[in-house]
Amino acid sequence: MTATAATKPKRIRRSPAEARALILKAAQTRLKAVGPEGLQIKEIAAIAGVTHSTILHHFGSAEDLRVALAENMVEKLLDDILRVMDAGETVFPEDHSVLFRVFEVLTDDGNARLLAWTMLRGADLRAGEDTLMALFDKIHAGVVQAIRAAAGDMVVKDEVAERQARFIIYLVATTAVGDGIAGPYLARLIGLEGTEATKDFRDWFAARLF
């Protein structure tokens, strides 16, 4: 109500899809910024520029919003990783780039924290099951191939290679998640601080996989 009478802030009316997307994005921003305890609908609403009752209108409840956020989050993460897999044409053993990208996506972008949050709340991530399976199959095939490449002349039974591939994938995934969450703390405790040490570790880890 100052002299420079601002044009009356018009009420923006979005489509439900738009509104949900807007709110989810705000929620993700908030989650990345302050962690899971910052996920109150009022705070999220403030970021999105709406009132908290608008959120309730679109998602039903605060908890439902969180579930939706978790699902949305996993979908996006899988997309990211899938793109990384598709982009790398070189095979694993010699080239660490794919592994590095996985770490990047999970750790450096804060995705591991979001993923961890979804895991911690025990939400069942059935959403995108098909996508997940497709992704996993691609990765698995690539790793099996890498195992054979690393084996050179030695004969490796199909069973053995496939099982080992599962182990490797599981190891990389758990390590990346753990690294993304507790990395800074553990690095400090163990004396591996700094980007140099981080890179060294990842190289060491990659070289040891096959």
Next chain:
Amino acid sequence: MTATAATKPKRIRRSPAEARALILKAAQTRLKAVGPEGLQIKEIAAIAGVTHSTILHHFGSAEDLRVALAENMVEKLLDDILRVMDAGETVFPEDHSVLFRVFEVLTDDGNARLLAWTMLRGADLRAGEDTLMALFDKIHAGVVQAIRAAAGDMVVKDEVAERQARFIIYLVATTAVGDGIAGPYLARLIGLEGTEATKDFRDWFAARLF
């Protein structure tokens, strides 16, 4: 106030140390049962058999209790590992018991989830604490020794061995944390379900460490 007039429930007065230990144990129980989100002081107080104001008296605030719980967990974990190391007359490469213990404590007791939860909330655990450092140094020394044992006749520079020991410890820690958080989900996705597969993976992992 029934006919069978029970002896008036006397008020138990504990030493601060005892009280804190009692409360921390109750918190641990609660954590294991319902996860980090169930860590409200009233619930914990009910388990411990005290009132929530008693908790506030001893820990200052609910948040401080949670931090104390996480710190206590890390310390116990290191202590525990150290004991296993001291107990085992065999060194790492052949004996996987130490590694298994780490996974057990972090994964099976829900401690990884607590750690992750604490991290996600941005609470900084004092990682440089003297007690922790002392414990860590011992563990580190043990791992260095194991590296040399694994190397056999080959000469390993001190620098190299010590650095590699840090890598190994970091890898085990991050993997165990990631396993504790995302393990069940990832195992299902990757096709490594069941205690048998879990054990196989941990053996495979241990065998590959040195």
Next chain:
DNA sequence: TCATTTATAAACAATAGTGTCGATAAGATA
């Protein structure tokens, strides 16, 4: 233009979780 739908908002109600305060009793100490 009018009617209908519904996304948005503001005010209110309800509850849960944390923290405060004063009183009491269990040990410790003299």
Next chain:
DNA sequence: TATCTTATCGACACTATTGTTTATAAATGA
């Protein structure tokens, strides 16, 4: 025994968060 300290408790207060209700305004279609 008498006194002091403080661990414990119970009741209350406060705040944050969620959820409800009613009203309004922005689209949509007739």
